[in-house]
Amino acid sequence: MSEDTKEKNNSLITRRKLLAGLAAGAAALALPVKNADAYVVEEYLRQHFKRLTPEELKGILKKTEEELSFKYGKQINVKATPPMDNVLYGYALDLSRCVGCRRCVYGCVNENNLSRNPQIQWIKVLEFEKENPKWQILEESNRYYEPEQVPEKGKFYVPVQCQQCKNPPCVKVCPVQATWQEPDGIVVVDYNWCIGCRFCMAACPYGARNFNWGKPYVPNEEINPNMHYLGNRPQYKGVVGKCTFCIQRSREGRYTACVEACPVGARKFGNLLDPKSEIRYILENLKVFRLKEELDTNPKFFYFFSMGMPVKS
Ligand code: SF4
Numbered sequence: 001m002s003e004d005t006k007e008k009n010n011s012l013i014t015r016r017k018l019l020a021g022l023a024a025g026a027a028a029l030a031l032p033v034k035n036a037d038a039y040v041v042e043e044y045l046r047q048h049f050k051r052l053t054p055e056e057l058k059g060i061l062k063k064t065e066e067e068l069s070f071k072y073g074k075q076i077n078v079k080a081t082p083p084m085d086n087v088l089y090g091y092a093l094d095l096s097r098c099v100g101c102r103r104c105v106y107g108c109v110n111e112n113n114l115s116r117n118p119q120i121q122w123i124k125v126l127e128f129e130k131e132n133p134k135w136q137i138l139e140e141s142n143r144y145y146e147p148e149q150v151p152e153k154g155k156f157y158v159p160v161q162c163q164q165c166k167n168p169p170c171v172k173v174c175p176v177q178a179t180w181q182e183p184d185g186i187v188v189v190d191y192n193w194c195i196g197c198r199f200c201m202a203a204c205p206y207g208a209r210n211f212n213w214g215k216p217y218v219p220n221e222e223i224n225p226n227m228h229y230l231g232n233r234p235q236y237k238g239v240v241g242k243c244t245f246c247i248q249r250s251r252e253g254r255y256t257a258c259v260e261a262c263p264v265g266a267r268k269f270g271n272l273l274d275p276k277s278e279i280r281y282i283l284e285n286l287k288v289f290r291l292k293e294e295l296d297t298n299p300k301f302f303y304f305f306s307m308g309m310p311v312k313s
Pocket residue numbers: 161162163164165168169170171187203204205206207208209242297
């Protein structure tokens with residue numbers, strides 16, 4: 001047996017042991033181990049994405065496309081586009097422009113095939129009182145505001161999603177390495193490898209990960225057929241998902257859906273390694289800050305005020 005094959009088998013055994021261990025505990029409630037559907041079980045026992053050979057990956061993508069096309073009654077394309085060379089993605093959000101309309105939230109839901117029932121959202125827009133001196137403490141916010149019109153007087157809004165940390169605590173705690181950082185900086189999750197323990201959710205200081213407590217549901221007519229294996233393909237019950245900077249779009253040189261959905265141009269996205277990019281202009285010329293900087297998570301998600309704040313001296 002080659003070293004490569006040995007490593008593959010060992011990792012499969014380790015994960016199976018973990019699954020078996022968890023099956024005795026509360027976490028097992030979320031696992032489809034009792035599901036009689038052979039396809040679900042086969043998907044659950046699939047090899048880790050990073051250890052798939054190109055042939056295995058090709059076969060899995062083809063099979064996934066067939067299954068999803070059948071399920072949703074339309075042609076679905078599932079890619080695994082790799083990272084581009086010399087690209088490190090970064091994001092910037094202009095808080096002086098954001099009006100709290102949540103169009104980004106719903107743009108993300110549609111683009112990323114997030115469950116409509118139960119409802120899953122990867123972007124949260126937090127509402128703060130303008131006078132609140134502790135406004136950078138996310139827990140001081142109101143997430144469930146429902147005014148007739150936005151923006152409301154005396155309020156301002158801070159959208160939060162995965163901050164794509166350079167030092168991601170979520171990755172460090174995952175016991176089975178179901179989540180990792182790609183060379184272009186995007187932190188991804190292998191939905192077929194995740195065991196649903198939710199350690200990563202506990203470790204993320206930004207509340208940026210979501211657990212699928214129920215079976216995700218997306219109506220056939222609303223499914224986005226352009227998918228990435230590590231991004232917007234429909235998830236499973238009992239696994240964790242998160243923003244991937246729209247990996248299915250960004251790796252093709254496109255803007256994320258939330259950038260396109262924002263009606264006031266508050267959202268900026270681009271390649272941090274490109275000195276001519278808009279994101280680099282913002283970092284070099286405006287006063288930017290990051291949430292919870294003291295934690296040393298080193299997010300690649302920056303906030304700034306283009307109006308009403310001094311420029312960098
Ligand atoms: S924001 Fe949370 S989920 Fe995203 S990389 Fe950082 S720790 Fe991980």
